[in-house]
Amino acid sequence: MTGNDISRLARxxxxxxxxxxxxxAVELVGAGYVGHGLGAGGGPASVKKDIDTWLAAVPDLRIDVHDTxxxxxxVALRMTLRGTQSGRFAGIPASGKPFEIGATDVVRVADGAIVEAWTLCDLASMFSQLGALPSTAPAAPEAARS
Structure with a gap:
């Protein structure tokens, strides 16, 4: 496969x-798939489980691929993920809040299928936008003196 073919497959x-x-999506994943980082696991069944978990929590998930x-x-992909958390995700109850995060994947292809992926998502930003992390804003001066 050419670089363009691999990019098209990942997109x-x-x-x-x-x-x-x-x-x-899972039809494009090879039997020996190995995931690293977010979505770590093996085989198409683990990929389907991860996708279904995301879609149950964020049914309006949008993914914009900006660069390959x-x-x-x-192939390396730079993406933006957007959606509204309307279901439980990573132990966080549905918040009804929207989020927008950056993500980068490096995908390896063999025999016309995705067989390995390294995934980095800004989950800290996502959890903060969903209200699941403490605020990182500086403390008010009065609070700092107490």
Missing amino acids: RFYERLAAGDSTG VAEGDR
Whole structure:
């Protein structure tokens, strides 16, 4: 596969994910898939479980792929994820709040399928936007003196 082919395959995966088509996304994943970072696990079944967890918590999930850079059998993707948390996610009850975070994936392709991925998402920012983390704003002067 060329770099363009690999980039198109990875984009198609995220397009299907964002369309709520976990089955279609998993069709692009190879049997020996290994995930690193967010979504760590093995095989298509673990990918489907992770996608279904995201979609249950964020049914309006949108993924914008801004850049892809392919080299050899890998492609790096820079993305923005947006949505509204309307279901439980990572132990956080549904908040009804919107979020927007950056994400970067490096995906390895073999035999026309995604077989490995390294995922970095700004979950700290997401949890903060959902109200699940303490505020990082500086303390008021009076509070600092007490």
